[in-house]
Amino acid sequence: MAQRYSELTREAILRGAAATLRLDPAAGMAEIATAAGIGRATLYRYFATREELLSELARFSASESLRVLDEAGADSPHLPLPETLARAVRALLTTGRAYWALSPRHASLWPEEEQVGQWIQEFVARAQEAGSLRTDLPADQLGALLGTLIAGSLTYEPLVSLGVEDAASAIVTLFLTGAATSSEEAG
Known part of the structure; x- marks a missing residue:
């Protein structure tokens, strides 16, 4: 007890x-x-110390991220890529907004932080193998880009002021279709 x-x-x-x-x-x-x-x-x-607390907060945040990814069913092979990606991004944004704190740099990532990065990389690799994502970039680089979009929406104004749904929608759209102007917009 x-x-x-x-x-x-x-x-x-x-x-x-x-x-x-x-x-x-x-x-x-x-x-x-x-x-x-x-x-x-x-x-x-x-x-x-405060530094010890901040370091543990980073670990706790990563553990919560893994838990909400699992709860969101973001690993379901039966969902279409956009829905899987949207569930994962919403889960990570919700957790990140609840627990994001600047933590002191430590020599290496906590295992839980590595697992979040690994989850993103494996998700990207599966989507590449299924022909749903571009393959001219390796999964680790494409996954890092996705992670950067998520982290950016947690740390940079005016992205921080977006609601979770709007931020998730923007990330999913940008990640899946890129930032290029469509032919309708260009004309």
Whole structure:
């Protein structure tokens, strides 16, 4: 029971940190503790430094991303590519907007962060094999481009101000059709 309580407290801290940092990226540990509904001493028992908390928040965000990708059914082989991509992008944007925080650079990615990148790359590779995506770029490069579109909509104005549905629609359209002017628009 104590371990479950400990995990619930840790998760409350991370959720509180994400909410606080979204409003004020410079927020300190006292504000984060208040948002999590705990005292500062409890916060420091879980995370000795702000940098440690931010680093763990990146890991937590990636874990949540993997969970929502699974819940969204974004791996379903029975869905058409645009629907699969839209589900995945919406899931990643929703999680990213809830938990995105600038974390200190660490030497390597958390395994969960690598798994999100791997999921995107495998999705692109499957779509390439099915003839649904271009093959003049390797899956890792095309996947990185997709990831960059998603990350950009989490960090750059005016993209941040778009709602999740509008941002997801723009990303899916841009990724699948490119930014070229159609023949109707050019004429």
